[in-house]
Every structure is written in structure tokens, then in C-alpha cells.
Amino acid sequence: MRAEVTFIGNATTLLRLGDFTLLTDPAFGPAGSRVSLGYGMWSKRLRDPVLDPLADAGPDAIVLSHLHGDHFDRAARQRLDPRLPILTTPQAERRLRRRFTAVRGLPTWESHEWTRGNQRLRVTAVPGRHGPGAVDLLLPDVMGSVIELAVDGRTRLTLYVTGDTLCRPGLAEIPRRLGEIDVMLIHLGGTRILGLLVTMDDRQGAELTRLIRPGRTIPIHFDDYRVMKSPLDDYLRHNLPGVRPVSRGETFELPVRVDEEPK
Template sequence: MTLKRFASLLCMMVLGLPFAFLAAAPPTDKAVKVQQIRNATIKIGFGDVTFLIDPMLGPKGAYAAAPGAFNEHVRNPLVDLPIPASEVMQADAVIVTHLHIDHWDEAAKRQLRKDMPIFTQNDEDAQRVREAGFGDVRVLGEGTDFKGVHLNRTDGQHGSDATLAVRGKQLGKVSGVVLQRPGFKTVYVAGDTVWNSHVEQAISRFQPQVIVLNAGYVRFKDIDGAVIMGKDDLLRAVRAAPGAYIVASHLEALGHATQSRRELTDFIKRRLLDPQHVLVPADGQTYSF
């Protein structure tokens, strides 16, 4: 026990205050910071190293909806960035889980520094990012290191087998990433995937203490089900990783994301999930774990 912590405890004993107040102390410098930006765009900080993941930086209404999507008459994104793009781009590296426009858009290609380290899921994606003018493009593998943070690419599936039979070419290959640094909580960003064996295996193998799920239940009119997770998957994550923090991302920024923050919050209450561990952030909101 540090001298400072001992002094705090002694003071509480003298004043007759409950020891539980110690839990409210400010987070240490070993806290992982997760900031929801917009849609699947998030920032994750491990002390002095910050990653920007899946940057979609265009203004409200910049892009047409995907053909066949729910609400395809509206333009995406539905909302503007909650903070200036210049602030969003303050990071040490970028991770792009796949190249769909809501994860890697034209604005990101224009505005990011061309010498920014960018990690992609495979060589094909890396080549396309290089063609956009970026000079430091790296492929995530089985244990990639960046400034003391260990990165592992994970598999995903952008819809059920039946969905991919209809729209497999359009949906393509996707991935997630696990980020680890000694002294910090392990973070698993599942990416654009439905809940399946890939997700279960990643949780079982890496035992993440923070799990970010894309949970907007994105749908197309010509297929049953969704191409990313929804509310029921929050419960699956709680059961698969008891005690982990579950963060719902990819919400209320695309017309065909058919599950709202309100629905997720109501589900958390109805299923008696811990609202301190199953989190539905607003755009721009930051958590420290």
C-alpha cells in the first residue's frame, strides 16, 4: 500500500467514512481510455500511445446510402462529428478493420497525414491504402507491436452464412483487433461482425477486460437478420466475459443501423445488466477503465 493510500485510509477511519469511497479515486496513469467518436470510429489510449480506429471523418450527409439498405433514401452519416476532425486525428497510429466507407472514408484519406502509421487486416487492404498516398502501411498479424502495445488481428464475419450467400461480395472480409499493453486492461474491438465462433474464440483466448461491440444492428431489405451485432449480443458478451466492460459502438450514424441507444439502454435495464459495465456511450464520450 502506498503512503498516499494509507493516509487516505487512515483519514477515513478517523472520520468514520466507509472504505468504499476509496474506489472513487481518480484513475491511475495505467487506465485505458476509450472514446466513442461516431459510428465505428473510436479512439483507444494506453497511456502515451493512442490509436484511432476505423476513421469516418466526412460531414453529415456526405455519402449515399448502400443500395438495398434500410432507409436508403437518407444520406450518411446522419450526424456530424462531435469534435473537430483535427482533434479526432490526434493519434499515434490508425487501425482500419476493413475498407467500407463508414470505416475508411474519402475524408479520412484526404485529411490524415500521409506518414501516419496505418494498420490493415491484410495485404489487399494495405495496397489500397498505399494507393491513397499513405507511406507507412502495415498488416496486422499474429502479434504486431507498436510503441509497446501488442496488437492481434481477430477474425469476424459480416453477417450470417445465409446473408453472405446473398451479399458476400459486397460485405467482404472483416476483422477485429485485440490491444494489450503491460499494466493496462486488454481491449478487444470485435469490428463489423455478427456473434459467432470467431468472437467466442477471441474472448476465450485473450480474456479481454474491455470489449467494444458494433451493436447498431445494421440491416438490408433483401436479407433476414443483420450484418453486425444487436442488443442480444450485449447479453452474450456479459455471459462470455463476466466482469468485463462492454461498450456498444456503431450507433445512430447510419440510416440502416436499426437499433438505437434508447433501445439498448432499455434492454440493459430490462435484463438487469450492470449499467456500470454495459455501456452505451454518446458520440464524443470517453471512458477510463
């Protein structure tokens, strides 16, 4: 059974999980393009995404962590079919539903699932917090996602996509509620806006990795835009077990469980 991730760039990945294909946080603009961060602020893209793997992908749905320009840019909005299902925050749903007719906002801990034959794919919204303290109220709501692939009622893969969250002790609730995390796609970069940290830097990323204890950790969202100040190498120097960087355009096979009991 196929289970793999292709890194497109920034927070954009293509997930092929059994008979399902998901696209995360689509941003297709080239290097040099600018994206809005809200309140009149902009950031310039520094690196091109690798779009070739998307040519024949035919995703079943988009999982959108939040509505910021570096996660859902103008190029993606123009390219994507407005009938394509989008799972995102309720806040983002309200802004997208005029153009995208199948968008659904998931409150925290709510799930949506698809079934094909003997396979089930479930996406559960989990907590995320974009900014420190009261600053978070000025930023878009963020949704982490736990994606579970089951075959014949048995869980084969549990994947956690962090979204643009800062590390908080409450995130330990994720494996407590949803079980062992096989793979974590962690959003890093140490993004700073007006001097304030709004995505995890290397130290927060290391803290979350120890908190979640995934079998495999794949860092993404770390060097595409000028506002990102924490290089990937800083995170890698923590020498955490199971960390596997993936290059742009690279496809990495994900571990699939073989003897999980029915859930």
C-alpha cells in the same frame, strides 16, 4: 497512467493508452454526407461526428476493422497523413497501400506491437464475420482487434474492439487465447442491407457480451447511418453488467489493472 477512450461517432474512437494514441475506424464526414457500401449502394449519415478531440491528438496509428465507407470515408482519407501507420485486414491493405505507405494487413491471430520505454502496446487481429452465410463472401473482410497495454512486462489493460462482426460461437476463442477482456468496444446498430443483418442487433450484442464477459462494455456504431435499424436502448434493456454508454465527444477513463503477473 492514462488509459481512456473518446467517442467521436459511429465506430471512430480515440484511444489514449499510456504513451500511445490510436484512432479507430476514422469517418469524419458530416451529417448529410453519403458513404459507399459497395455494389452501388449508399447510406446517408444522420449525425455529425465530434471532431474537436482530434485537433491535437497526433495518433500513432489507425486500427481499421474493414474498408467500408462508414468506417474510412472520403473526409478521413483527405485529412489523414498518408504516412500514418494503419493496421487492418490484408484485403484492405491491398486497396490502401497506393496512398497510405505504412499500411499493414494482419491475418487473424497475428500481432503488431510498439515499445516506448517500459511500455508495450500490442494489437492482435481476431476473427470477424460481416454477413450471414455465403453473403459474407460479398462483403469486405472484417478484423476485430485486441489491444494490450503492458508496463514493465505486466499487462495493464486488454481492450477488444469487435469490428462489424455478427455474433458467432467461435468468438469465444478470443478470451481463451488472449485472456480476460477488461473492456469491449462493441459495434452494434443491427445494420441491414437488402433486408440482411450485417452488424449485431441488440440480441446478438447481448449474446456476445455474455460470451466474452468483459469487465466493461462500451457500445458504439449504433445510430449514425440510415441502414442502422436496432436502437441502442434495445441493447441497454438487456440489463447486462458493466455496460457503459459514452456520448459523442465524451472521454471515459478505462480501468487499468494493478497486480497482473508478467506475461
